[in-house]
Amino acid sequence: MCDTDEFGKYISKTRMSNYLSLEQLSEGICDSSSLNRIEHGKRYANKLTRDRVLGRLGIDGYDYENYVSIKEYRQWEIRMEILNNISNGNLKEAYQKIKMYSESYDKYCNNNLKMQFCIFAYAQIKKRKGYNRRLGKIFADALECTVKCSCDMISSKVLSAQELSFIMDDAYYNREPERMRIYEQVVEYIKKPYFDVFSRAMIYPKAVVHICREIFSEQNIPDRQSYVRMLELCSGAKDILGEAKRTYYLWEISRLLKNIYSYFLKNDGENSGNGVAQEKAEENQGFMQAFNEAGRLAGISVKMQDDTYIYKEYGVYCTADVIYKRRRTLGLTVRQLADGYMIERTLAKIESGRANPHATTIKELFKRLNMSAEYSRLEIVTDKVEAKDTIRNFKKKCNSGEYDKAKALLEKLKRNIDLSVPVNKQFVLRAEGYIAFKLKEIGMQEYMQVVKEALECTIPYECIMNNKGDIFITNEEIMCLNILMSDKDTERAKVYSDFLQNVFEKNKDEEYWKRQKVYKVLMTNLANVKGSEGEYEYSNNVSKSIISMCVMEKKLTFLCENFYNLAWNYREQNKSKQEYIHYVEYSYYIARFFDEDRSMKFFKSRMDEWK
Template identity: 25%
Template sequence: MNKEELLWLRRYNQYCGKFMYKERCRRGISEQKISRGVCTRTELRKMENGDTPWKKMIGDYLLQRLGVPTEYFEVMADARELNGWRDREDICLVVFEQPQKAQQLLEVYQKKYRKKTPFEEQFLKKMQTILMMQAYKKSFESKSVDVEREKSEGENLVESARQTVLCTLPDGWEKKKLSKFLLAPCELESILLLANCLLLIGKTDEAMQMHKKVADYVKQAKFEPKVQILIYPQVALLGMKLELYAGNEEKAFSYGMEALELLRHQYSQRYVVFVLEELLNVLECISVKGKEDQKYKEEETEVTEFLKTFEELYRLFSHPKKRMWQSIIVSNTHEIGLTLKMLRKAMGLSAAKVSAANPDHLTARQIEKIEAGTHRPSGRNYEMLMQFYHKTGLEGQLLLETDSLEVLHQRQEIVDFIIREEWDNAWESFQSFKEKLDVNVPLNRQEVLFMESNILYKREKLASDEYLRMLKEALSCTMPELPLEKWNMWVFQREEGSLAGNIADKLEKSGEYECAKQIYQALYESFELQMKRTQIPYRGYVVITTGLVNLLGDHKLYRQSMQKDKKIIKALLNDTIEDVDFFLYDICWGLYELEKEEVDKKEEYQNWRRKLFLISYQLASFFYSENSVKFYEEQAVKYLGEKMTL
């Protein structure tokens, strides 16, 4: 690597590396403690200094050890990293319900990726142990079993779980306090898996001690909710089982309710069916013991309804009811090769023309290999191409140009206020937030303009034409002027996509239907192309699809609208599902209108929309979406033929 490339890489990695370094030092954490089992201290130092490329997966692992939500970053990854993530996701989806298929996928993964990181090895061993647990339960569920064989297989099961933990923790870790280590949620999950195996073979005391260590670690770490959601449902699941075994039904109930409340407030479905099922089991035990408290009866009714809702949702959309979840998030990650290919096409250039304009750098063939994901560009070449395509902001950085975790926390606070439509609270927090940012930086100026225009408009302090002007100004902070027909090839970052979607919405409402439709369609195509590899929606994709289906419905294109509703629902079932109720309701609207045209299918459509409307209603209740609940109650007579209240 020459001096020029080295300097560029330092600039490329300065955001992620600098942030991690500052947060590590602020908390007094040594290089050895954070890097143990994942990378060498030298490798860590190079990542923090920007002397080596920032790797998405390893970087996420290290940040999670610090308790930092990786959603705060928008980064690049190569095809190998994203392909590996997708292959692991496919295993997660079938490990509980299709164990034979999961075993086949595990074997394929082992052969496909010869060189694996410690966390990949840990993931594979974790999946293998889960498959062994299921086989163990099935083999010895009958009363007449071979005691010696059961003991032998039980020992093998526990050893497999121990090896999973040892992928990132040293020998003898059990004899130390977990606080001596810095642990990411997936590492804590491996320890819980070991505790589950110990419980399964009858070593309850050891299981309890191990569970307590993990529960204490999570409590003392004071993870913020976006990190806590990655581990606490699993802590609560085992906690409920152990407390029931010990006869502490109320403590078991407390574990279950804490996990449930976390899921509800974080719009999450991680292990939701597991939690609801075990919570019902706890409530049944409480009932058997004669504790007929009204509080428990009401909770049992609500939990039962929530469980039915999720089971029906998963059934209707052919989604697994029970699955594993990865802790690595890719909804904020762009693939290097695809990004460069899309930007080249957005500029209307062939690979040959790009090469001819930069004769000292890359040949057309090299450009094609980079775009195909078979070759990773050097730092110098990546910078050259991004500058040539007039793209800034995709340089492995935070959502804002800041190295302050406090500022990022406040941004999330404002976003949460906006989601809950608490506009006065959002405005109050925004006033101090904007003072902490350098608005001369394009990314920061974009964020300030976007938030300010949205909050003022919703508070009725901003006229529609001024709102639209501010949105366009915010978008121009990071996006060059492009013909609208080229927008489908622009790589929209999180805020860019949301801004463009809001612009289209305002244009439609002002009567510029064709222009709005063209923008929505271009945005939709751009995000669909970027999602092809991971099948996980980018955050802006929801905003865009919401606007697009509304536009299609307003112009009576119900079948097209419903087709897009179903597609995004299936995508969201693999991610956060805070907006699923809206898309279910949109299908209800389409079916209601189609009944008038297709009288012979009226009964079929009525049954379908009744099911979907009830799920929408219950999901809104589950996630404490008060405005949505009120709206659905108002629409109940139209879609159900009767009033309803929760």
């Protein structure tokens, strides 16, 4: 089995655009000739390898949909179980699973990366237990699985977020005299332009917290210059986390900012020359209250207790499950899908996981199921680095309400991708409809029609809405469906409500579903629909479950919507006015953290309306 061409080409072009050699990128992962074959689509790269290569290129894999074989999926599941057990404090069970995972055999597995993960997980167990002895040596051993790097070599190496994290942990536990210098080097390293905001969010806040702790350790009462430096670092860290919508070390950063603001307000008054004012302190305090409330609803501490987040992954799918569920979603029989390509018995074996098909077989089956054949992909299929950068910039302009600029970026994207590929056409159609609607070039009903047309580039609308069993729809299809569910037509709204409730009831106890981004999108919509129908308790329970998932995953993407849904339900039930205002305020401060101007204005108007 080997990767399809587009992913390998994308890796190659990204590597060259970052002026990296094969030897630099492949160090400790594989030999340079193997990476060359991966780039040319002649060798399969397992998920650990793909993730590390992307990581060293400064690309976080969160936005990717990843498809893996059943054996590799089981390996991934074990890794996630280990990490979740550590996060939940089930340390004995985590240790047993580490032992089982380290002894398991998979011919496609990258042993260096597998061993590195096991050492890292073992270190996290010791850290949670408070056994700090020899932790520095353990983190150093983890780092050496892939790269040998002294503190003087950091800037010359090609490192991923995980490797940078190991360097900081080694420094914290093992290199006291050199700590500050190492942390400062990591801060400068992660500023390299090819690191995306999600990769920066994994490392920059952690480095900042370590630097601030060193300052307080070295100076019992830090001087003014140190406070200015800490303000700059912590503000930068919070901005990165807000853009990425992540919570890595966010409570610690917010706590530091609270102390820093107090210092300046005490010494400079409200009109500080450093830009620190009462408004900033109140904003930080409001956000901390909202963040703590999310933790309270989830029953989880919002403080960082471990670093398992650097390995946690979502959007991973088993190809056997995908083929089976997608076939059923489309209403196809085994005979219809296999027709003219393979015998039915072979397809049945593939779907049950009893056969390990070649990449060309997966590619053909995915094509018949109207899906991209890439093992790792974003919304579009392309090998062009520029096209993927354009999508990220397009999203930023949409989020900031700069629709004319977003429209120009979309036109640029269309010139750089193949629109005969169904998933590419689907993304562009949906995006064009959204921009046209926001610019008031089309009305709501016309917009809905465009989105439905986009959805049906890959799957008939009726196939989804009539589905009563297993379902598999891609992230882009979910985006289309989410828009269609905002339709105000009463009859259609009831159909959407029934569909969402059916999905929720069938999958609410399935960990597989809860790990997918699809789940949170659909369930947030379900909470809104049920609240509108007057089923307030049901709606509240769904929203609280999504808030809990946001806190556990350290990703705040759906927090605003679900806080506001709770507020709306309290208002409709004529419950405490104060409770309503609190939850709207929480939504406002989270939106402010994200720097989402339109959402901030909306929540502010709701607060003023009731005050």
